[in-house]
Amino acid sequence: MSLLNFVRRAWRRLVNPPPRGSAAYWIVIDEERMRLLRCDRPEDAVWEVQWARIVEAVAFKRDLYAVDQICMRFDTAEFTHEVNEEMGGWSEMLAALPELLPSAAPQPEWWAGVAFPAFETNATTVFIRD
Numbered sequence: 001m002s003l004l005n006f007v008r009r010a011w012r013r014l015v016n017p018p019p020r021g022s023a024a025y026w027i028v029i030d031e032e033r034m035r036l037l038r039c040d041r042p043e044d045a046v047w048e049v050q051w052a053r054i055v056e057a058v059a060f061k062r063d064l065y066a067v068d069q070i071c072m073r074f075d076t077a078e079f080t081h082e083v084n085e086e087m088g089g090w091s092e093m094l095a096a097l098p099e100l101l102p103s104a105a106p107q108p109e110w111w112a113g114v115a116f117p118a119f120e121t122n123a124t125t126v127f128i129r130d
Helices: 003-015 090-100 107-115
Strands: 025-029 033-038 041-050 056-063 068-075 080-084 124-128
Touching (some): 068 107, 080 090, 107 124
Antiparallel strands (some): 025 033, 033 041, 056 124
């Protein structure tokens, strides 16, 4: 791809970003697990993790140059799973975390510390299994 085509594509994405509700991935939760689904193939989970296997949850911010993206990492003994605010189901997952992971901090307790200052990672432990 030529530099000119790259710049054109980047400009189009900047001027005409996809609608906020057009997530490519959805976070689906229930009492036992969390799954990440692709919108174009919802029958096949990208990954799933049982709440009981999560040993730590860390909220952090990723610098995407022009904007920041709030993310959350879920660690098990074997794997790390990550979700972010651009995924469908994000708000529902955050609201349910204190119920699904007992002792997890509710969103109002950690959000501002992760969101500000801008363009810093601001990693914050939201849950750790004792």
